Amino acid sequence: MSDNQTLYAAFAGHLNAALDALEAAGTLPGGLKRAAVTVEPPRDPSHGDLATNAAMVLAKPAGMKPRDLAEALVAELSKLDAVSSAEIAGPGFINLRLAPAAWLTELNAIASLGADYGRSAMGGGTTVNVEYVSANPTGPMHMGHCRGAVVGDALATLLEYAGHKVIKEYYVNDAGAQVQVLARSAHIRYREALGLGEAVIPEGLYPGDYLKPVGAKLAEEFGDQYAEAPEAEWLALFRVKAVAAMMDMIRADLAQLGIRHDVFSSEAELQASGKPDEAEKWLRDRGLVYDGVLEAPKGKTPEDWEPVELPLFKSTQFDDDQDRPIKKSDGTWTYFGADLAYHFQKAQSADALVDIWGADHAGTVKRIKAAVKAMTGAEGEATPFEIKLVQMVQLLRDGEPVKMSKRSGNFITIADMVEEVGKDVVRFTMLTRKPDAQMDFDFAKVVETSKDNPVFYVQYAHARICSMLRKARAEMQVEPSAQHISLLGEDDLALAKLAAQFPRIVESAAAAREPHRVAFFLNDLAAAFHGYYNLGNDSVEKRIVNASDVNLTSARLFLVAQVAQLVRNGLALLGVEAVEEM
Template sequence: MNIFAFFERRVTDIINTLVAEGRLPEGLDTGRVVVEPPRDATYGDLATNAAMVLAKDAKSNPRALAEMIIEKLKSDEFVSKVDIAGPGFINLTLVPEVFHKVLKDALALGQEFGRSEQGKGQAVNVEYVSANPTGPMHVGHGRGAVFGDALAGLLSFAGYNVSREYYINDAGAQVDVLARSAYLRYREALGEEIGQIPEGLYPGDYLVSVGQSLAKKYGNELTSQSEAEWLPVVRNFAIDAMMDMIREDLAALDIKHDIFFSERSLTQNGTDEIRKTIETLRERGLIYEGRLPPPKGQLPEDWEDREQTLFRSTDFGDDVDRALMKSDGSYTYFAADIAYHNSKYERGFPSMIDVWGADHGGYVKRMQAAVKAITNQQGKLDVKLCQLVRLLRNGEPVKMSKRAGEFVTLREVVDEVGPDAVRFMMVFRKNDGTLDFDLAKVVEMAKENPVFYVQYAHARCASVLREVKRLLPDMDVSAKGLSDVDLSALSDSSEIELFRFIAQYPRLIEAAAASHEPHRVAFYLYELASCLNSLWNKGKDLPQLRFINQDDAMLTKARLVFVTVVRDILASGLGVLGVSAPDEMR
């Protein structure tokens, strides 16, 4: 039972009844009415803004409108108290039986509690990671990978049909640099002394094995070829090797994509999807030949004051129009990106989410404008930017990796602290805030380590259920066995606080999914663990609050209801985030 959705419908029904009675005008937009937890729990269990958002259209004073709504709410069997706060907010206190029903529903649903049909099966494409296939993934890539995967898991749990996608940037100049770097390692594998890696090539040791594999496959064959001959061969070989390595890095975090889309595929096999996309925009009057004003500030080296093929991106909210062709006649990256997102739309994804690094922030407006244009306003792109990760050890910056040459690899971090710590901590902060990731602190067994604290709470619930089986072997602690327990004896303030918080989980899932913010789930789980552990600690001083009471089987069974529900919610939420829920902490 989602009590917030239930009472939102109830308030909407009251508004419609007041309209039918002629006390309010017709045509009121109830879509802005929300029911949510009050800011202060002392105000009650629920709060609604109905009177505030409808008063103007209803031509009423907010408090007067609130009085009309309250008049109807007072007769609701689930409401024990209702009053007005401030200029017209309505606060409701519910009868305890409402929360007892929530607990019983959650008990019956198990880890399915909180799952929503909000998405109604709508197709959503979540593209994330999309790191250039030129080397191993670094920790910054890891944040985008975890965020994107957690967001995909959250949307799936909320009823969306999610496709996870990786865009392989395999058509730019960087893959030619990769090929030349791999070719140098190939010559090294054949016994040639290559000396110091020239500037402009990738120096990392990760290419040593690629060179060795090239030597094993081709022998000396490539050394007698011109660069024009060996470059495409080595490039394809190196890209495949890098993508294999990236897939292995992602697999270490249990991240698997449904689609790997190659940028090169846009212009391969006799097709040119970029040209087709440009022509589509031209037919709609959105392409013209013209000159762009110089960008503000210092001019970039590649800026040219010349007539160009331009897209009218300002018609769709961008700051300036954008070039689609370079001076040599080749396409800009932007042109390829438009064609790629058009491909997403044509593959059945009007709703698209891209997860990018924060350094791409300046690219957001133009890409959102392009999606609006190429889809005739039918497509929508949400871009989530992930800020930097500062890697620390006991507060001190971590040195660069010998293997990568320039950064600490994601795999090194996963191997040291484990995938659970990486996944949970990467979403235990909003994606647009810089993240300090301390390798020492994320493995500490302390409340200050969120991933340990949440997993420990789950293990504590499992331990309680095991202990009951040992002390009271005849007690049926299954969901069915607990389903008919009387919960009215659970009246301590800490228990009531826990019940209130449990009831928020379905709403939390829907709100987090709607805003594309998986960090909300991580925050909720930490607070839920805190509520449970506070109640546990309270029982140390007050024996009557202990979870297991051998002298009162019915009270024990009542408490096992919320222990079981908390265990299932923790497992459910951790599962959404891709983190394990251990029954024991080792």
């Protein structure tokens, strides 16, 4: 194994070499597709250290029985010095047991590569555009935005670590009715700042105090120029000014979570530049937009409904359940029409697209996927495009729901959250469940110092190792050293075996676009470390720091130092600091 090649990658290479040898010997026909062949840990650790499905996957196209092919592969793999045994399980799965030296080599690889252990070239430098947050610019960021923001940001970091170039994008929805409402709300605060009476916020406008500084700034800039002016004179101006102020606030809120986007794309600018018109023409030229009448709503037809001819996109050709209008009857763009043009624009500068959406947008997934498939695949292969839906988070305080309403101005902001529990707690907690699963965020529970709190559990593992290293240096003058790692036994190597999975976790998480897999792995690694540490409570011989055996102590310190390195690597992918003291 080379110094910069991790164990699972090395054994994938060994397996390929074994298959090449069988092809050269005529046992296997040449040209078999190996993409579905895997090397991974067996589900049951008692079956061995590594398992491969190669014989099961390749037997049928090779015209062989799986077990016959497995026997031929076992004969080849058994020649490797790192393999202590190779066995066939069931109809043709192969389980390998590795010699201890293989795991010791891997510990040295972690020490050598440090922060780069787990970094992958699988992305091949391809560009992925990850669009996330994209909240309407009508107020500060609140907890309704937080989960998607963290998931998107962690995914972007993960993809970059896995060898992709990444564009982190925020789509500013500044062309809809909601920003007109924002402008009117800001005008009321503007008059208030001029001393023209206390603000009375009509129903349907934004009442939050966060607009008071916006009103004050408008008053300072324009004086009373627009205080009594008709709406037509100030609405467009106040919209631009208020949106700019909200975006400054949103950037500051996101920065408190450690989130910074590369690109902010404006829907208003997109429309002003004629991009939706270009997209419509492009689609019409290819017969993918036509003028037609939508079917009447299902069930009881509303009294005011009447058939209207609209430009419709042929989304039924791309697995959607009905064709979709790209314009409204008044000629303005539908959300879908604008989004269609926006995604077409994004695809010009990326090899793949990922959108992080709230689960309340689930109904529009099919149509926008259909549009991207149509617009990027008309001349060839469509741009890969995925939408990850993120469920809302229920806020609790000691088990009781915390009410929040953006329109009333009574909501918990991200800034409030970070101030109370800290950035790291917020970020890690948001990744402790799959994004499409419901989540409770209890202010009390997320700061508990117990093993039931995954944030604490992982952070404590790192801090505990750091404390142990400091104590060994101070009291025994012992440093972690690889010199005596051959003394490590079965319990020690079990921890090394789990640690060695980190690179494959990174690659599988990046391929699936699921950064929470890294958080799950860190929790498993922390649990394994704490369990390993606790072995010393029952047996002096199993203590990590043992004054009676300096050489074994230095070896075990080397082992846990590599575990700490992986905790740092994993937490860095999640945007969380690995603390050294708690």
